[in-house]
Amino acid sequence: MRSPSLLVAYALSTSVCGLALPLEARQDTDDATCTAEALTPDTWKSLDIDTFMNDWTAYNITPTEKNNIQTLSASFGAPNFFCGLDSFCNAGQPCLPIDLPAWYLMVAIQNWNNYMNSLNTAITFASSxxxxxxxSIVNDFYPKPKDDITPLKNIVRMFSTVLSVVPFTGQVATVASGASSGLSFLSTQMTPPEAPDLYMSWSNVASSLGEVVTQYQASVSDSIQRTIDAQVNTTGGINEIVAGGNFLGVTQNFTQADLQETVLSVIETFSIGLTLQAQKIFIYRDSYSGDTECRTPYLGGWTEYCVMDAGGGGPVYYFLLKSDGDSNAEPQLDAADLMVNKYGLTQSQFMEIPTHCYDQNNKQQLAFPFDNALPLSATTPCVFNLLVCDASDRADINKGIVDWCRNDQGLDI
Incomplete structure (x- = not known):
């Protein structure tokens, strides 16, 4: 049973309608002093709701086999608080029916439930x-696709990127603001589809998307039910999830258009890179320390790019190439033209920046240093990614590009 001194302390610190009694919270609906403070994490911290909820559940909750969130709400006088997938539990107004400070806790749980349902909807939006x-990207860049090349986990990453912008409360994240705090939540509370040994069906995109939707929505369903049934004050219980107050706020609706505005550019850029990877298109990087300026491009189109080395080492050249099946390297004129003139990518974005990814990740080919989701900026290194081959030294000048890259640098081209 709770101690009277502890209950009084909570009552005074939160301007509640009356004392929070063990096993039953007061329903003082006519008390004019029952006014909530702003629904923010700062309010949660200033009122020390973490301590309140942990002490309350320790003294007043008898765990059940299922639906322990409803058991918690019933202890505050709200037995009809049922959360779940496609269910929307409502904490009501302060003291109607739940007294302060318990009401803040139940609002946070309500918002968690809304968030989980929003994730379920966002999965469908992501597929759309x-x-x-x-x-259209496949039609432009990979008209004769193979369906056993690109791991399906890359498509899962695009889904996770869409989900990463869904907020706990407030507005959808933007490119400027970055992914919401939901990204870390996704990695700890849910298991995204792993899709082991599965590949993207480029010839039937809808089938691959449907596979990921089914698996991801099952993960959401499992996560929400597991939390509802867990003891509230144990690992994985609702107390742990809402601790800190990140779910205390005002929720806002969002549309597919809201999500698309934020994620379309990065998903488009990442996807183009995947289609080129599937065809073993690569970047060849060469440098000439004796030159003082970039020469006039001789390959034509947008397949050659040059920048002066910032350290004074002379010009550095980048070429977008593909093996012709033998030992010759062919410039990818059509792909480069599409990227520049239809999709708005810059030469630096699809030839120079992938080499930064390669250099920054200890010369690892096609590195993906983002955990389960992409960053929201399409120009971040490793978003658009291709194999990278550095030119041989001048002692190997008689060796062809493809032979050098394939046999000496080990590229699968």
Whole structure:
């Protein structure tokens, strides 16, 4: 049973309607002093809701086999608080029916439930966004696709990117603001589809998207039910999830268009890179320390790019190439033209920046240093990614590009 002194302390610190009694919270609906403070994490911290919820559950909750969140709400006088997938539990107004400070806790749980349902909806939105965009990218860059090349986990990463902008409360994240705090939540509370040994079906995009939707929505469903049934004050219970107050706020609706505005550019850029990777298109990097300026491009189109080395080492050249099946390297004129003139990518974005990814990740080819989701800026190194081959030294000048890259540098081209 709670101690009277502890209850009084909570009552005084939060301007509640009356004392929070063990096993039953007061329902003082006519008390004019029952006014909530701003729904923010700062309020949660200033009122020390973490301590309140942990002490309350320790003294007043008898765990059950299922639906322990409802057991918690019933202890505050709200037995009809049922959360779940496609269910929307409502904490009501302060003291109607739940007294302060318990009301803050139940608002946070309400928002968690809304967030989980929003994730479930966002998975469908993500499939629609990619279903509208990917077929045209395949048609442009990979008209004769193979379906056993690109691991399906890359498509899972695009789904996770869409989910990363769904907020706990407030507005959808933007490119400027970065991914919401939901990204870390996704990595700890849910298991994204792993899709082991599965590949993207470029010839039937809809089937691959449907596979990921099914698996991801099952993960959401499992996560929400597991939390509802867990003892509230144990690992994985609702106390742990809402601790700190990140779910205390005002929720806002969002549309597919809201998500698409934030994620379309990065998903489009990442997808183009995947289609080129599948065809073993690569970047060849060469430098000439004796030159003082970039020469006039001789390959034509947008397949050659030059920048002066910032350290004074002379010009550095980048070429977008593909093996012709033998030992010759062919410039990828059509792909480069599409990227520049249709999709708005810069030469630096698809030839120079992938080499930064390669250099920054200890010369690892096709590195993906982002955990489960992409960053929201399409120009971040490693978003658009291709194999990188550095030119041989001048002692090997008689060796062809493809032979050098394939046999000496080990590229699968």
């Amino acid at each position: 966004i990619m279903g509208l965009k990917l077929p």
